Amino acid sequence: MPRFPALLAIVFALAVGSLRAADDYDYDLVHSSVGFKARFLDISWIQGRFNDVSGKFSLDRQDPSKSTFSLTIKADSVDTANAARDEHLRQPDYFDTKQFPTIEFRSTAVKGIPDGYEVAGTFTMHGVTKPVTLTLVGGKEIEAMGKKRVGFGTELKLKRSDFNFDKGQIGNIGDEAIIVIDCAGQRD
Amino acid sequence: MVVRAVLGAGAVAAALGAVGAGISRRQPALAGVAAIVAFVWGVVAGLFLLRALPSLPPTTGLDRFLVILLPVALAIEAEAAANWISGFWLTAGRGCVALLAVPVLLHGSVWLEGETPAVVILAAALFLWASWEGITGDVRASGDRVVALMTVGALVVAGLTIAMAGWLKGGLVALPLAGALAGAILAEWGGGPTWRRSGPGEVGGTPGLPGLTAAGLVALFGLVVVGRCFGRLGSAAALLILLAPLLAVLPLGIGRMLPDSAGQRLLRSARYRILLALVPLVIVVIVAKADFDTRLGRLVGEIPPPGPVAADASAGADRFKLLRTPGSASRRARS
Numbered sequence: 001m002p003r004f005p006a007l008l009a010i011v012f013a014l015a016v017g018s019l020r021a022a023d024d025y026d027y028d029l030v031h032s033s034v035g036f037k038a039r040f041l042d043i044s045w046i047q048g049r050f051n052d053v054s055g056k057f058s059l060d061r062q063d064p065s066k067s068t069f070s071l072t073i074k075a076d077s078v079d080t081a082n083a084a085r086d087e088h089l090r091q092p093d094y095f096d097t098k099q100f101p102t103i104e105f106r107s108t109a110v111k112g113i114p115d116g117y118e119v120a121g122t123f124t125m126h127g128v129t130k131p132v133t134l135t136l137v138g139g140k141e142i143e144a145m146g147k148k149r150v151g152f153g154t155e156l157k158l159k160r161s162d163f164n165f166d167k168g169q170i171g172n173i174g175d176e177a178i179i180v181i182d183c184a185g186q187r188d
Numbered sequence: 189m190v191v192r193a194v195l196g197a198g199a200v201a202a203a204l205g206a207v208g209a210g211i212s213r214r215q216p217a218l219a220g221v222a223a224i225v226a227f228v229w230g231v232v233a234g235l236f237l238l239r240a241l242p243s244l245p246p247t248t249g250l251d252r253f254l255v256i257l258l259p260v261a262l263a264i265e266a267e268a269a270a271n272w273i274s275g276f277w278l279t280a281g282r283g284c285v286a287l288l289a290v291p292v293l294l295h296g297s298v299w300l301e302g303e304t305p306a307v308v309i310l311a312a313a314l315f316l317w318a319s320w321e322g323i324t325g326d327v328r329a330s331g332d333r334v335v336a337l338m339t340v341g342a343l344v345v346a347g348l349t350i351a352m353a354g355w356l357k358g359g360l361v362a363l364p365l366a367g368a369l370a371g372a373i374l375a376e377w378g379g380g381p382t383w384r385r386s387g388p389g390e391v392g393g394t395p396g397l398p399g400l401t402a403a404g405l406v407a408l409f410g411l412v413v414v415g416r417c418f419g420r421l422g423s424a425a426a427l428l429i430l431l432a433p434l435l436a437v438l439p440l441g442i443g444r445m446l447p448d449s450a451g452q453r454l455l456r457s458a459r460y461r462i463l464l465a466l467v468p469l470v471i472v473v474i475v476a477k478a479d480f481d482t483r484l485g486r487l488v489g490e491i492p493p494p495g496p497v498a499a500d501a502s503a504g505a506d507r508f509k510l511l512r513t514p515g516s517a518s519r520r521a522r523s
Contacts, residue, residue: 084483084487087354087420087483088354088484088487091354091355091358091418091419092250092355092357092418092419093354093356097298098298098418099248099296099297099298099418127247164243166357167239168239168240168356169356
């Protein structure tokens with residue numbers, strides 16, 4: 001009988017240990033960026049970025065399928081280095097940021113690959129949710145500036161018309177947009 | 189495409205309005221309903237030609253304006269024209285629509301996530317209800333067309349201002365609305381003498397006019413609210429646009445209270461009231477154009493950049509003219 005509480009304690013400790021096998025990281029806004037580019041008149045690229053992004057990711061290195069990723073972008077923070085164009089992009093012809101304030105990615109399945117992770121999930125933009133698969137390259141953890149850090153990079157190609165953007169505004173600016181995500185995570 | 193949409197909306201509304209007037213020659217109630225039906229089909233035709241039909245289910249403020257607010261208001265006005273329900277229930281119905289208009293238009297947006305004070309929503313509701321009820325009642329009694337015509341003008345100005353502020357689709361949608369309203373009013377105007385000959389003096393020979401005026405006022409309110417909240421229509425411009433139709437009817441009310449005099453005749457004259465209503469609209473257009481030239485004009489290449497760069501840029505533009513592809517003109521028009 002006296003052995004039972006000790007056994008219970010060991011089981012509890014193992015359970016907690018297995019729960020903590022995943023490392024939780026906060027999105028490091030200072031050392032990350034979410035950019036985008038789209039064709040202009042089919043002759044060049046217009047580039048921009050979103051300045052207000054948050055997210056979390058949990059990495060389980062033993063069992064990658066238990067890892068999770070989430071990213072929330074404030075559409076209002078769009079920045080193309082031209083204030084007038086940014087105001088235009090915030091309006092309903094483009095992002096309609098008052099109606100659809102955030103752009104979100106939520107992982108639904110994660111698979112380990114040689115250079116990182118293949119993450120399936122849902123991408124929500126302009127009120128439309130579509131399944132997407134991201135190939136995240138990176139994932140090596142280092143310790144720097146007093147925190148444990150990890151970083152990933154990925155690109156996502158999508159069509160604005162798939163996300164209910166105004167078709168009348170697809171022409172000068174191409175339908176296809178490329179979203180470039182370079183994000184760093186940090187934990188204590 | 190825009191001109192075709194406006195003319196198409198006007199033509200469909202005018203044609204259906206004329207047909208409706210012919211069919212309902214001896215029934216003013218039916219003529220009132222026919223005028224509203226003509227307006228509805230004019231709007232549908234215009235939006236179709238503009239390729240701007242709302243998406244279903246409605247997800248944006250503009251969609252909710254076109255799919256929910258405007259049809260409900262038109263249904264109430266159709267019932268008012270047909271005398272199907274009593275005046276009390278009509279007033280109550282208009283009040284309910286006015287109260288729910290802003291929450292419906294802003295549904296799911298950041299505006300309803302805590303920062304918009306209830307008092308603003310109530311004030312907007314009160315404004316819509318009072319102007320809708322008051323002006324429609326006045327037009328029903330007097331048969332005055334000036335308010336309806338100035339509502340058409342205000343719709344055009346609202347559309348131009350919203351478009352010049354950067355929301356092209358939101359602005360362009362106003363133009364078929366204005367076209368359809370103008371077409372329906374013209375058809376109703378043509379049918380007026382017929383009804384006068386038919387007898388019902390109490391409707392002043394204009395059975396469709398109150399409903400059309402109400403449709404214009406609700407359309408203007410909805411468009412201004414979505415333009416202000418989702419586009420970049422400024423508060424001052426929004427207020428001036430909403431005020432314009434009221435300025436066309438206010439002198440009429442004041443004139444009625446005054447004894448018969450030259451001043452009273454001036455206040456009641458259509459020319460004076462049109463001029464008074466045009467002042468805020470002209471101011472809004474001038475300011476919107478100046479704002480467009482400063483900000484978006486350069487962005488879309490309509491205005492060359494200032495200073496010495498301008499010469500280089502225009503020289504470059506000339507060079508590029510030689511390189512334009514067949515599709516570039518249409519792409520430029522769409523921007």
